[in-house]
Amino acid sequence: MNRRNLLKLLSISALISSAVGIGYPTVASAAEPKVMVTVVKEAGVPWFNILNQGLEEGGKRFNLKTSMTGPAKADPAQQVKLIEDLIAKKVDVIGLVPLDTKVTAQVVKRARDAGIMVITQEGPNQEGKTWDVELMSAQAYGETQMKALAREMGEQGDYVVLVGTLTTTGHNQWADAAIAYQKANYPKMKMAADRFPGADFIDESERVTQDILKAHPNVTGIMSMGSNGPIGAGNVLKKRNLAGKIALVGTTIPSQAKAHIMAGVIREGFLWSPKEAGLAMTSVARLALDGAKFESGMDVPGLGKATIDSVNNVVMVDRILAINKKTIDDLIKLGL
Amino acid sequence: MHEVIKRFTRTHEFRLLLVIIVMAGLLAVFTPEFASLQNLVDVLSANAFIGIMSAGLLVVIITGGIDLSFAATASIAQYTALTVANHFGIGWTGIFAISISLGVVLGLINGVLMNTLRTSALIVTIATLNVFYGVLLTVTRGADIFSLPDWFNAGFELVFHTDAQGASLAINFQIIALFAAFLVTWLLLNRSNIGRQIYAFGGNPDAAQRVGFNVVRLNLLVYGYMGALAGVASLVQAQLVQSVSPTALVGRELDVVAAVVIGGASLNGGSGTVMGTILGLALIAILQNGLILLGVSSYWSLFNTGLVIIAAVVMMAMETKKRHKLVVQGVTS
Secondary structure, rough: OOOOHHHHHHHHHHHHHHHOOOOOOOOHHHHHEEEEEOOOOOOOOHHHHHHHHHHHHHHHHHOEEEEEEEOOOOHHHHHHHHHHHHHOOOHHHEEEEOOOOOHHHHHHHHHHHHHEEEOOOOOOOOOOOOOEOOOOOOOHHHHHHHHHHHHHOOOOEEEEEEEOOOHHHHHHHHHHHHHHHHHOOOOEEEEEOEEOEEEEEEHHHHHHHHHHHHHHOEEEEEEEEOOOHHHHHHHHHHHHHOOOOOOOEOOOOHHHHHHHOOOOOOOOEEEEOHHHHHHHHHHHHHHHOOOOOOOOEEEEOEEEEEEEEEOOOOOEEOOOOOOOOOOOOHHHOOOO | HHHHHHHHHHHHHHHHHHHHHHHHHHHHHHHHOOOOOHHHHHHHHHHHHHHHHHHHHHHHHOOOOOOOOOHHHHHHHHHHHHHHHHHOOOHHHHHHHHHHHHHHHHHHHHHHHHHHHHHHHHHOOOOOOHHHHHHHHHHHHOOEEOOHHHHHHHHHEEEEEOOOOOOOEEEEHHHHHHHHHHHHHHHHHHHOOOHHHHHHHHOOHHHHHHHHOOOOHHHHHHHHHHHHHHHHHHHHHHHHHHEOOOOHHHHHHHHHHHHHHOOOOOOOOOOOHHHHHHHHHHHHHHHHHHHHHHHOOHHHHHHHHHHHHOOOHHHHHHHHHHHHHHHHHHHHH
């Protein structure tokens, strides 16, 4: 076969294959799993490695070809670039765990305009998304934490709240809900001072806790929304033999908090499972791809009954994990 | 002596000292806890990491350079030393040896790049920051180390008071390392031949080279020294938080730069003192601590911190302007 014939053959086969593509699009897509790529906050960190396990499990279960990507350092501008690449690659679904919903608003809109579905997690305020899926409402999460703190404090006394920063949306929404619940239900409890930033880092939590103990000596309860807060505060309480006197609860990562939980320094911790978050994203993606009707009380496969906020396009399932002496070992085995 | 005091009253350090004395005085009056020994120990230990780093960075900044990779260097030093400690009984000497030598090696990489590329230190160290940090994240996959050897967690401390609850006041590892870092840096800058070369090199690199200073060696020395202190600071930090996280340190560089610059060191090189850096650090630390003790709402404390930094910068700008005016007058007269 000479070169000209080869070229002819190639172009014919190209024509045929493209004609097949145009002629039978539905057949092709029913056989091929849809492609879903999820952009997380930061690639390579343990939290999102576990989230990826959930994506993979969901991929098998719901016939999706899943993969995960993310910036090397938590940077919203990098997320925008990654999403732009995915638009160019014409994936079917983009999963997104947004760092800053305002920064990603434009590019999410471009993805939608290109006919790509966008499923977010930890992004109920993300403009333009198809659906956001949350494993707990800010309200329920804050209230659960406050109930635990009130129980440990005997429903009375002064307490303080630590958050990552004063502008971390999630942390502050949870804190709002917790504080509102205290005001409505525990009149003998009192927040000693406005919430403190620092709970994103252990050393800052230690410093803030030390200063709180001096400035507000009547405090008998500490609640932290950021997961490094209970570790830092716990280090201080342990060192000063105050664990019996001051109740400490908050968002915690089981393997990190094990020593403090077992020693009773952290009375109870709370979290949601990143693996379930990944699974939930794929489950909701499949429901949306199949054109399911989203309404409260519906079943999200793998996760149970959901509450739907159809104004903000948020799917909510109730999967708060309580971390205490009884549950911690099983959660650590899960890889958390 | 009189002459020395007179000269000191005209320096940036003196004004900074006045501000700090006034601030500390007011805080001591309004919050009884501020002047307590417990608070002194708390503030010193909490700021030891930033303090040790700022001592190293001061030396780099005096040469007219800058280093933004030290937090990544510290992360690597910390992670490696304590991973080894978790598997082999290497003890304090072992972890110091590993973290300091790794710090020096990574610092020397910066020094070599500065010498061969002869380009902006900012660009070189931002590049090495990303390389170091990238390697660390790839190798560790971002996993924290939550459990460290007991002897490391216990630390070492000189207890000088134990209260009724059994909580103790002590000069701990953090405080000892902080003072040692400042002392060694002071000796290096003020009591050694190399110190004079560092100031001369920063003030006028061309002239320094022409009079025969070994500029290549100086670069290696200052970046290596920064790396060594990053190694020490990394252990101080890990002992304080009782765990190691590869992502906890990177991103704190500007706090360190702020302490050095508020302390009067010029980013153009040639000027800066250990005393100034200590005062710059103290200003930020006292402010952070005092605002919480006063019960100021967190929403206001950011604003207040910013305000004081602006005030310090204005003060420095005015000094520079005045000095500039004097020079101009000197030239024209």
